[in-house]
Amino acid sequence: IPGGDATGQDTTAVRPHAVAAVLRNITFTQERYDSFIELQEKLHQNVCRKRTLVAIGTHDLDTISGPFTYTAKPPGDIRFKPLNQAKEYTAQELMSLYKTDSHLRHYLHIIEDEPLYPVIYDSNGIVLSLPPIINGDHSKISLNTKNVFIECTATDLTKAKIVLDMMVTMFCEYCEEPFTKETLSADFINRKVGISESTEQIAQLLTKMCLRSEVMSDGEQIEVEIPPTRSDVIHACDIMEDAAMAYGFNNIPRTTPRTYTVASQLPLNKLSELLRQDLAAAGFTEALTFALCSQEDIADKLLKNISETRACHISNPKTAEFQVARTTLLSGLLKTVAANRKMPLPLRLFEISDVVLKDETKDVGARNNRRLCAVYYNKSPGFEVIHGLMDRVMQLLEVKPGQGNGYHIQAADDSTFFPGRCAEIFARGKSIGRLGVLHPDVINRFELTMPCSALDIDIEPFL
Numbered sequence: 041i042p043g044g045d046a047t048g049q050d051t052t053a054v055r056p057h058a059v060a061a062v063l064r065n066i067t068f069t070q071e072r073y074d075s076f077i078e079l080q081e082k083l084h085q086n087v088c089r090k091r092t093l094v095a096i097g098t099h100d101l102d103t104i105s106g107p108f109t110y111t112a113k114p115p116g117d118i119r120f121k122p123l124n125q126a127k128e129y130t131a132q133e134l135m136s137l138y139k140t141d142s143h144l145r146h147y148l149h150i151i152e153d154e155p156l157y158p159v160i161y162d163s164n165g166i167v168l169s170l171p172p173i174i175n176g177d178h179s180k181i182s183l184n185t186k187n188v189f190i191e192c193t194a195t196d197l198t199k200a201k202i203v204l205d206m207m208v209t210m211f212c213e214y215c216e217e218p219f220t221k222e223t224l225s226a227d228f229i230n231r232k233v234g235i236s237e238s239t240e241q242i243a244q245l246l247t248k249m250c251l252r253s254e255v256m257s258d259g260e261q262i263e264v265e266i267p268p269t270r271s272d273v274i275h276a277c278d279i280m281e282d283a284a285m286a287y288g289f290n291n292i293p294r295t296t297p298r299t300y301t302v303a304s305q306l307p308l309n310k311l312s313e314l315l316r317q318d319l320a321a322a323g324f325t326e327a328l329t330f331a332l333c334s335q336e337d338i339a340d341k342l343l344k345n346i347s348e349t350r351a352c353h354i355s356n357p358k359t360a361e362f363q364v365a366r367t368t369l370l371s372g373l374l375k376t377v378a379a380n381r382k383m384p385l386p387l388r389l390f391e392i393s394d395v396v397l398k399d400e401t402k403d404v405g406a407r408n409n410r411r412l413c414a415v416y417y418n419k420s421p422g423f424e425v426i427h428g429l430m431d432r433v434m435q436l437l438e439v440k441p442g443q444g445n446g447y448h449i450q451a452a453d454d455s456t457f458f459p460g461r462c463a464e465i466f467a468r469g470k471s472i473g474r475l476g477v478l479h480p481d482v483i484n485r486f487e488l489t490m491p492c493s494a495l496d497i498d499i500e501p502f503l
Contacts, residue, residue, distance in 0.1 A: 051112045054151060055095075055158045055171060057197045058110045059204050062101060063188040066215050073183055076211060083203055091147050094194040094203045095172030097160070099179035101187035104162040110193065112156035120167035122174045131157050131170055138173065147172055158193055202271040209267075223261045224276045232277065233284045234292050245286035251279060307503050308410055312392045315412060315499065318436050322429060324388040324414055329372030331394070332362040337371040341485040343455040350398040352406050365396035365406075369413035370456070370496055374486040377417050385490070386418035388425075392499070411473070414495045421477040421491040423461065430465065430475055430495050437502045439467050449475070456482055457494075465497055473497030 051058075068076070080096045088094040115131035122134060129137060135152050138144040150172055151157055160168040162179075169175040171193040181188060190207050194200035226239035237245070239255050243262050246253040251273075252265040266273050273279060284292070305313075316326060332354065339346035351364040366372065369391045377387055394408040414429055416422040430449075431441075440446045445468050452464035454474055462476035475495040483492055 051110060051156075051158050054112055054154045054156055055193050055195060057194040057200050058160075058191060059194070059197075059200045060108070060189065060191045061204055061208050063190065063208065063211055063215055065186060066188055066211065068181075068183045068185060068214070070183065072211075072214055073181075076181075079207065079210060083206060087199060087203055087206075091172035092150055093196045093199045094192050095147075096203060096207065097169040097171060097175050097191045097193075098181055098207075099168050099175065099189040099191070100181045100185045101189040102185075103179045104166055104168060104189065105164060107163055108168065108189075108191070109161045110158070110191075111161070112158050114155065115157045118157055118159050118167065118170060120170070121177045122170070123177050123180055125177060131159070134170065134174065144173060160191060160193075205271060206269065223256065223263050224279060225260050226262060227260065228276060229280050229283045232280045233287065234295060235287060237287070242283055245283045246279065248286045249282040251282060308500065311499060311503060312410060315433065315436065316392055318432070319390045319392075319412075319414065319429070322432055324390040324429070327373055327376045327389050327391050328393070329366075329369070329376060329391060330362070331366055331396070333364060333366050333371060334360050335363050337375070338364060338367050341374075342368070342371060342482055343479060352396050352398060367395050367397060368496065369393060369395060369411055370415070370494055371486075373413055373415045373494075374482075374488065374492070377415060377492070378487050381488070386416060386422065386425075388414070388416055390414035409498060410500050412495070412497050412499050415492055416494075417488070417490055417492045419490055421461075421493050423475075423477050423493045426475050426493040426495045430497070433497070434467070437499075439502070444469070455479065468501065470501055472501055 076098070080098065083094075083096060084091050088096070115135070118131035119128050121128045135148055138148060158171050160171070162168060166178050167176045168179055168189075168191065171191075179189075188211075190204065192200045192204045192207075194203075226237070226242045229242050230236055239259060239262060243253040243255050246262070246264060250267060251270075252267075254263045255261075256263055264279055266279075320326060335346050335351070335353075338344070338349050338351060346364075349364075349367045351367050353364050354362060357363045373389050373391055376389060380387065390413065392410070392412045394410055396406055397409055398405060399407040412433065414426065416425045416429075434441075434447050442448065447465065447467040449463040449465050451460075452462050452474060453459070454462045454476070456462075456479060457474070457476040458479050462474060464471055465473050465475060473496045475497075476493065478492045478494055483489070
C-alpha cells in the first residue's frame with residue numbers, strides 16, 4: 041500500500057506504516073465470524089495497545105477493487121458512510137458523532153488533534169477505513185464473504201507485522217488451502233538441550249507447551265504446529281528452547297564442559313578497579329553518572345562546539361537529558377557537584393568509566409574509551425590538589441616524571457579551562473588528557489558558585 045498519493049499527503053506524521061493481506065476462499069459460519077471479530081478486539085486491546093500502535097481493518101474484497109491507497113487528508117475532505125450508519129459523514133463530523141459512543145470514544149484522541157487524518161481508498165475512491173477509528177460500511181464483511189482483505193495501519197512496523205501474522209494464521213485454516221507445518225528432528229533437540237529422550241517423548245513435551253506436535257512416519261522427524269500467538273518462534277532453536285522448558289532445566293543432567301578454560305578479568309577492568317581503590321584512599325569519593333546526556337552538557341556548558349565533540353547522537357531521544365552518548369566524564373561530575381552543593385566543602389569526586397567516541401575504523405562507527413576524571417570543588421581552586429592526584433596516579437601506574445617514557449605537563453589552551461590555568465598531560469610520548477582550573481563560565485553554566493579544578497585522562501595507554 042503506498043504511503044501517499046497525488047492528491048493526498050504523506051502519512052509519516054500521523055500513522056506512518058501499513059501492511060495488508062488477503063484470505064481467499066474462506067468459509068464463515070456464525071461461530072467463526074464472531075470469533076474473527078472478537079480476535080480483532082482482543083488484539084486491539086493488548087498487542088495493539090488500544091489501537092495506538094496498530095489498528096486492524098477487515099473488508100469484503102469482492103466489494104472493492106485495488107490498487108488501494110493509504111494517504112492522509114484534512115478531516116473536512118474525507119467523506120464516507122461509516123460502519124452501521126445510515127448516511128455519510130465527514131471525518132470531522134464523525135469525531136463529534138463518536139464523542140458519546142461508549143466503545144469508539146476511547147480511540148478518538150489518537151488522531152483528533154492531528155491536522156491530517158489517515159484514510160484508505162480503493163481505486164474507485166471508496167473509503168475502506170478511517171484508521172484507527174472506524175471502517176467504511178461499503179466493504180463490511182458478512183457470513184457470505186469469501187475473500188477478506190486485511191489492512192493494519194501502525195506507528196510500529198514490527199507490531200503491525202505481528203498482528204497481521206496472527207490474523208492470517210488464525211483464520212487461514214478456514215481457507216481452501218490452509219497453512220503448512222514445519223518439521224524438525226528429535227536428534228536436534230536432544231543434542232542442543234543435552235538430553236536423550238525418544239521422538240515420542242519430545243513430541244509430548246512440545247505439545248505440553250501448546251506446540252501441537254506429531255511424530256512423522258520416518259520416526260525421526262517431528263511435525264510441529266506453531267500457533268499465531270507465538271510470533272517469537274522464527275527458528276528451530278526456539279522450539280528446542282520450549283522443549284527444554286517442558287523437560288525442566290533443573291532436570292537436565294549436569295555435565296563437565298569438554299573444553300578447559302580459566303576465567304580471568306579483563307586487564308582494563310582490573311586496572312580500573314585498582315585505581316578506584318587508590319583514588320578512594322586519596323580522599324576522593326567515587327561517582328557513577330549516566331552514559332547518556334544532553335548536547336548542552338558536553339558542548340555548550342563546557343564552552344565547546346557540538347560538532348567538535350565526536351559525539352554519537354541518539355536518533356529518537358525520549359527526553360532532552362538523553363540526546364547523546366557522553367564524550368567526557370567531566371559534565372557528569374559537575375552535575376553531581378551541583379546536586380550536592382549543601383554538602384560540606386571541599387568536594388572531591390572522581391569517576392572511572394567509558395565515554396563513547398565516533399570512530400570510522402570500527403564496524404559500528406564508534407568505540408568506547410575508558411577515562412579517569414576527578415574534580416576538586418572549594419572556596420579556592422585547589423589546582424595543587426588535582427596536580428598531586430595526577431602525580432599519585434602516575435606513581436601507581438609506575439610512570440616516572442620526565443620526557444621519553446615518563447610523564448610531563450605543558451601549558452595548553454582549552455576553552456573549558458581558565459586561560460593560563462590549563463595543562464596538557466603527556467605520558468610515554470602521547471597526549472593522554474588535561475588538568476587545570478575550570479573557566480568561570482563553565483562553573484556558572486553548571487549552577488555552581490565556587491572555583492573548581494579538574495583532571496581528565498585516558499587510562500587505556502597504560503595497559
